[in-house]
Amino acid sequence: MTELRLLPSAVAVWVAVAVVLVTRSGWPGVIPVIAGAGAAVLCRAPGQALLVTGCGAFAVVTTWIRVRAADQHRLATVRRTVSDGRVVTGPTEITDGTWLLRLRLPGYPADVPVFLRGHERPPAVVGSTVRVDAGVGAADRPGTGTVVLNARSLVELERPSGPAWFAAHVRDAFVRSTSRWMDPESAGLVRGMVLGDTDGQSVEQRRMYLDTGLSHLSAVSGSNVAVATTAAVLLARALTLGPRVQVLCAGVTLVAFVGLVGTEPSVLRAAVTGTVGLVAVLASTRAEPVHALNLAVIILLWWRSDLAVSYGFALSVAATGGTIMLHPLFHRPLAATGWPAVVVRALSVAVAADIVTMPIIALMAGKISLVSVAANVLAAPAVAPVTVIGLGAALLAALPVPGAALAGPLLLLLEPCARWITGVARVLSALPLSTVPVADGWLGVAWVTLGCCWVVWLIPASRPPRQRR
Secondary structure, three states, rough: OOOOOOOOHHHHHHHHHHHHHHHHOOOOHHHHHHHHHHHHHHHOOOHHHHHHHHHHHHHHHHHHHHHHHHHHHHHOOOEEEEEEEEEEEEEEEEEEOEEEEEEEEOOOOOEEEEEEOOOOOOOOOHHHHHEEEEEEEEOOOOOOEEEEEEEEEEEEEEEEOOHHHHHHHHHHHHHHHHHOOOHHHHHHHHHHHHHHHOOOOHHHHHHHHHHOOOOOOOOOOOHHHHHHHHHHHHHHHHOEEEEEEHHHHHHHHHHHHHHOOOOOOHHHHHHHHHHHHHHHHHHOOOOOOOHHHHHHHHHHHHHHHHHHHHHHHHHHHHHHHHHHHOOOHHHHHHHHOOOOOOHHHHHHHHHHHHHHHHHHHHHOOOOEEHHHHHHHHHHHHHHHHHHHHHHHHHHOOOOOOHHHHHHHHHHHHHHHHHHHHHHHHHHOOOOOOEEEEEEOOOHHHHHHHHHHHHHHHHHOOOOOOOOOO
């Protein structure tokens, strides 16, 4: 693990963008950039200082421009608006009768959350144009945008067209097919894992996934992307195609997957982190995965400033980095147990990802899951079949009637896998100590972080010393 030259730049960019978003001023964001460059100069690394300065300055300037555009937009000065916008994330029921979707409004530099209360599912799909009559409120989280819309009414003006139409057609056909062939819980989970559509999951179902650390499976995440691209590589390898063709197949699969699921930030974040995970598996001897992860962080924060204060982005980066760096640390002592290699790998990956994400989850939810490692290990065998075969079923469901009929048998084949994942979540979430609350604020996070560091230190220390020959 020697390719860390982009790590200082990634850290400086992340901190600088977050500072600009919180303070809504460009000058405070310069401070972490100057600090990073100064540290590089003190370490006699002038090249590193130039790299930190360049990457950080670009991030500060682009973020400040977006913040200024949001503050000067008419939404920042009105209490009510009637606006037309394009749907970037479909409606999700967050509580009974309350729906959340996100719109992209002309001239506004961030996606705008829209809450619709006391209504049935809004008539909107990703890519459609809608008109919303809403009150304008202040957002309670830092970000490029500072407003949320509390909609009184929402009307669809135009259906999606082009690639967005095809994605909506596949999504609608898959919803109909899963509703016909599967029970409601399994259908909601499969739609979430395959196409990122969590609309079919109940509030209680999402709570179970969150309490057991399986929420990353109930929607599109880096692991789903990695499974899909890895399947493409393995298929190309089975056909005796060369390494370049294998990478090309993975790239085509990635582009098709993103086009099918959508281009909202959460999907692109999952695509990037999933690709980094694939690099870690397939090309770690030629392309350092930590280098790829740092590069991904810099580019994503340049492209979408809001990610700097997103829990989802922090969890994705932490889980990917933890898997890359800590997986070998836990794999060696677990391999000494003599357990099957598949179990050892799944357990070491789950422990590594859980250790690094636990402090973030403690800050985000005010509680941590004590069953997340067991849940992820138990659910792991069912993840790949649901993702890969589910994608095939989704494409078949979008075909005319003779081809669409073939999706049914595939969904029946997947239903036991979906029931297994849901069953794992239900059983483990019902345990007395499945989740443990932590102290409010940074004190609780500090205690959780200290405990995680102790575990990381304890594992190598518990290995028996090597015997001299």
